[in-house]
Amino acid sequence: MRKPAAAKTPSSDIDFADPSWAAAIARLRLYVQALDLPAAEAEALIHAALEQAHARDPAEPLATAMDALQALLAQREPIVAGATWSMPELHRAPMVPEPLNRSPLHFFLHELVQPAVLGALRFLTGGLRHQRLLLVITVVGAGALFQILR
Amino acid sequence: MRRNEFKHEPWIKMAAARRSLFLIFILVPTFVASGYMAAILPHKGTTFLEFLMVVVFAALFAWISIGFWTAMLGFYTLARKVDRFAITRARDEDHTPLGPKARTAILIPVCNEDVTEVFARIRVTYESLKSTGQSHRFAFFVLSDSGNPDRWIEEETAWARFREELGFEHIYYRRRRVNLKRKSGNVADWCRRFGRDYRYMVVFDADSIMSGPTLVRMVQLMERRRDVGILQTAPSCVNRETLIARVQQFANRLYGPMFAAGLHFWQLGDAQFWGHNAIIRVKPFMEHCALPRLPGEAPLGGDILSHDFVEAALIRRAGYGVWLAFDLDGSYEEVPPTLLDELKRDRRWCQGNMQHLRLLFTNGLFPAHRALFLNGFMSYASALLWFLFLSLSTLEALLEALIIPEYFPAAERSLFPNWPVWYPQWAVTLMISTAIILFLPKVFAVLLVYLKGKTRQFGGMVRLVLSVLAEVAFSTFVAPVRMLFHSKFVFITLLGGQIGWGSQNRGDEATTWGEALRFHGGGSLLALLWGAVVYVVNPSFFWWLSPILISLVVAVPLSVWSSRPEVGRAARRLGLFITPEEVERPAQLKRLDELTGTARPASVLGVSGFTGAVVDPRIHRIHLAQIRRPRRQLASIAQRRQELKERALLEGPSALSDKEKKELLSDPAALQALHRAVWQLPDGEQARRWGLPSLAPA
Numbered sequence: 001m002r003k004p005a006a007a008k009t010p011s012s013d014i015d016f017a018d019p020s021w022a023a024a025i026a027r028l029r030l031y032v033q034a035l036d037l038p039a040a041e042a043e044a045l046i047h048a049a050l051e052q053a054h055a056r057d058p059a060e061p062l063a064t065a066m067d068a069l070q071a072l073l074a075q076r077e078p079i080v081a082g083a084t085w086s087m088p089e090l091h092r093a094p095m096v097p098e099p100l101n102r103s104p105l106h107f108f109l110h111e112l113v114q115p116a117v118l119g120a121l122r123f124l125t126g127g128l129r130h131q132r133l134l135l136v137i138t139v140v141g142a143g144a145l146f147q148i149l150r
Numbered sequence: 151m152r153r154n155e156f157k158h159e160p161w162i163k164m165a166a167a168r169r170s171l172f173l174i175f176i177l178v179p180t181f182v183a184s185g186y187m188a189a190i191l192p193h194k195g196t197t198f199l200e201f202l203m204v205v206v207f208a209a210l211f212a213w214i215s216i217g218f219w220t221a222m223l224g225f226y227t228l229a230r231k232v233d234r235f236a237i238t239r240a241r242d243e244d245h246t247p248l249g250p251k252a253r254t255a256i257l258i259p260v261c262n263e264d265v266t267e268v269f270a271r272i273r274v275t276y277e278s279l280k281s282t283g284q285s286h287r288f289a290f291f292v293l294s295d296s297g298n299p300d301r302w303i304e305e306e307t308a309w310a311r312f313r314e315e316l317g318f319e320h321i322y323y324r325r326r327r328v329n330l331k332r333k334s335g336n337v338a339d340w341c342r343r344f345g346r347d348y349r350y351m352v353v354f355d356a357d358s359i360m361s362g363p364t365l366v367r368m369v370q371l372m373e374r375r376r377d378v379g380i381l382q383t384a385p386s387c388v389n390r391e392t393l394i395a396r397v398q399q400f401a402n403r404l405y406g407p408m409f410a411a412g413l414h415f416w417q418l419g420d421a422q423f424w425g426h427n428a429i430i431r432v433k434p435f436m437e438h439c440a441l442p443r444l445p446g447e448a449p450l451g452g453d454i455l456s457h458d459f460v461e462a463a464l465i466r467r468a469g470y471g472v473w474l475a476f477d478l479d480g481s482y483e484e485v486p487p488t489l490l491d492e493l494k495r496d497r498r499w500c501q502g503n504m505q506h507l508r509l510l511f512t513n514g515l516f517p518a519h520r521a522l523f524l525n526g527f528m529s530y531a532s533a534l535l536w537f538l539f540l541s542l543s544t545l546e547a548l549l550e551a552l553i554i555p556e557y558f559p560a561a562e563r564s565l566f567p568n569w570p571v572w573y574p575q576w577a578v579t580l581m582i583s584t585a586i587i588l589f590l591p592k593v594f595a596v597l598l599v600y601l602k603g604k605t606r607q608f609g610g611m612v613r614l615v616l617s618v619l620a621e622v623a624f625s626t627f628v629a630p631v632r633m634l635f636h637s638k639f640v641f642i643t644l645l646g647g648q649i650g651w652g653s654q655n656r657g658d659e660a661t662t663w664g665e666a667l668r669f670h671g672g673g674s675l676l677a678l679l680w681g682a683v684v685y686v687v688n689p690s691f692f693w694w695l696s697p698i699l700i701s702l703v704v705a706v707p708l709s710v711w712s713s714r715p716e717v718g719r720a721a722r723r724l725g726l727f728i729t730p731e732e733v734e735r736p737a738q739l740k741r742l743d744e745l746t747g748t749a750r751p752a753s754v755l756g757v758s759g760f761t762g763a764v765v766d767p768r769i770h771r772i773h774l775a776q777i778r779r780p781r782r783q784l785a786s787i788a789q790r791r792q793e794l795k796e797r798a799l800l801e802g803p804s805a806l807s808d809k810e811k812k813e814l815l816s817d818p819a820a821l822q823a824l825h826r827a828v829w830q831l832p833d834g835e836q837a838r839r840w841g842l843p844s845l846a847p848a
Binding site for chain 1: 311436754766832
């Protein structure tokens with residue numbers, strides 16, 4: 001951790017020997033240090049916060065000074081450079097599942113039998129050469145079947 | 151549903167021819183080997199037990215033949231140096247800059263990962279992309295499903311720092327409040343919100359790295375080939391140091407290219423999508439790849455776990471091709487560091503792959519993708535089949551030893567005795583044939599490296615050969631352990647057992663003896679009992695079974711030693727399992743090494759995670775910018791949060807559970823109040839619990 005910068009006394013009648021004010025200053029320094037603000041700006045903020053705290057409630061220096069600092073920081077834009085919304089502009093579009101028919105019967109009938117039948121029909125009506133070939137296959141097949149059965 | 155404009159692509163006919171050839175290569179030897187197996191058995195496969203053994207053997211032989219022929223065809227493809235259907239030889243290819251419409255999103259889904267490492271990898275990819283001069287066409291999206299509140303805040307902080315340090319605005323961060331459908335749901339959520347703005351998306355895993363030129367090239371290829379829906383790269387496994395991971399990396403780098411080329415040979419435009427290191431055409435993906443919930447409950451119903459195979463099948467169903475760019479380098483991933491991590495991952499994958507069986511008959515899918523579903527299932531079911539085969543063989547051996555054969559069965563009325571004959575030499579022949587199928591691809595991989603003059607990338611020829619021998623020995627020892635676990639996974643899933651889906655361990659953390667004993671002790675005990683029974687009843691069969699049993703018995707020390715990075719490093723010093731990335735570190739990996747060693751703390755106060763969001767004003771404000779504005783709350787909710795805040799203030803952050811921390815982190819008003827209250831804490835123990843240093847002067 002970096003060491004806090006040396007204290008610069010605010011021009012007011014705050015009693016810096018008082019441990020509660022010293023603690024408040026140290027805590028404010030830690031806070032602005034964690035924000036990584038430019039040194040001059042940080043000092044000015046601490047100074048202003050302490051002045052406000054002293055004017056408001058000198059009995060509770062830590063709490064009032066921190067409140068005052070945060071109120072001052074809220075006026076500063078942006079307080080932290082990277083603190084922005086992390087996504088681009090929304091442009092919504094649908095993404096919904098398409099219907100899936102997972103039935104084995106549907107698969108058997110529509111994706112195995114149907115294409116086979118259609119293919120055979122296409123073959124049969126595909127021209128003379130196909131029909132002749134089919135005739136040869138039928139004759140040979142029938143002959144073979146007849147031999148087996150006999 | 152199906153786009154017909156790509157129906158007549160020239161590769162389709164070639165794919166049919168190649169797959170027919172591939173099928174013949176598998177089925178013919180399987181048929182011959184199964185006949186041989188039946189002939190070896192004492193009753194020639196005529197008893198029910200022996201018939202079952204032959205059937206299981208046939209399935210296993212076909213399964214290993216797929217791997218063998220894939221490797222051989224890969225060797226053929228790579229040795230020829232040219233494949234006119236390789237996707238990288240796209241038509242009308244040129245290298246013009248990417249057009250304005252070729253906007254590409256790089257999606258990095260994360261879930262409780264090491265944030266420093268994830269952002270280091272993103273940075274490496276970004277810097278490499280920037281060097282191409284095309285980074286303005288790309289945007290990065292870190293999509294978080296992290297449930298751990300500390301990781302959530304660390305991710306936001308790392309994102310803000312990345313933007314600030316690199317001045318790159320097109321990196322975005324989103325954390326989902328509800329992690330519906332895990333990674334696939336995360337990507338789908340992104341598509342619904344931002345997908346319209348991008349033509350392509352490149353999906354990463356948390357451990358992915360890709361080089362800029364590779365990313366640009368992938369977009370160029372997609373621009374040239376409108377028929378391609380998904381283009382998958384074959385990532386190189388890198389960066390692990392444990393022994394098992396180094397063996398995996400070596401195997402991936404030596405055999406991987408050959409297998410990838412082989413897969414490309416027979417799959418062509420029906421390839422697999424592995425879920426990461428791939429580019430996807432967003433529009434058709436959104437139109438056709440949304441995943442439904444499967445009817446019924448997990449493990450086989452509910453959300454689809456292994457989404458990638460299904461998405462590939464669906465985009466192909468829509469008419470777009472899925473291609474494997476096997477020859478595109480510059481794509482990296484990491485392997486699990488230990489055997490236990492690998493097995494945990496496998497358990498998830500096993501469940502996912504078994505779910506795919508329910509999609510096997512889905513209308514409109516291409517036969518190749520149905521085959522890939524079966525192939526994925528067989529990746530795990532083959533283990534159960536192997537286990538079944540060993541069990542049946544043992545039973546057969548025990549029965550042969552215990553039951554006196556009937557030499558003259560009454561039914562046969564023969565003068566000659568019916569001898570149950572067992573020819574050990576035949577069994578040896580079959581075993582050698584099986585070994586050839588398993589190990590010949592490794593020899594060919596070495597040959598390929600030699601022919602391409604790349605032996606130096608593996609530490610030289612001598613070290614390469616020694617590494618292959620060591621890898622074979624190691625794999626032989628680990629295979630029975632994997633077999634036992636995978637069998638268990640399949641069995642549990644079939645019985646309805648559920649599987650957790652936590653984040654992966656990506657660090658080199660060694661397995662402890664206790665963990666190893668808990669996971670492998672049962673298997674070792676089983677092997678001891680199995681071996682004892684077989685040795686007593688049929689000692690000759692015991693020696694056949696001994697390699698498997700010994701592997702199971704030594705599983706505990708094997709798992710522990712192989713998980714140790716120092717053992718992996720010692721192997722490296724000996725010149726074993728050297729990979730090309732270790733010999734000559736690619737620029738991206740060198741840069742990653744630099745970045746991982748120089749991580750800057752997130753806060754000057756030394757706090758991070760939830761404590762950082764409460765205490766550090768910078769982290770606090772970064773976080774506030776990401777959450778919803780304060781909303782009206784029910785009195786009961788406001789009251790509960792007030793109590794949480796008071797407890798946290800009093801007892802420190804450790805007093806809150808993760809759920810309570812997330813509740814506070816999601817409520818800007820409560821978080822701001824806690825922030826103020828913490829900073830107003832007086833110096834002392836309470837403030838120190840929140841990481842605030844003492845205010846007393848040193």
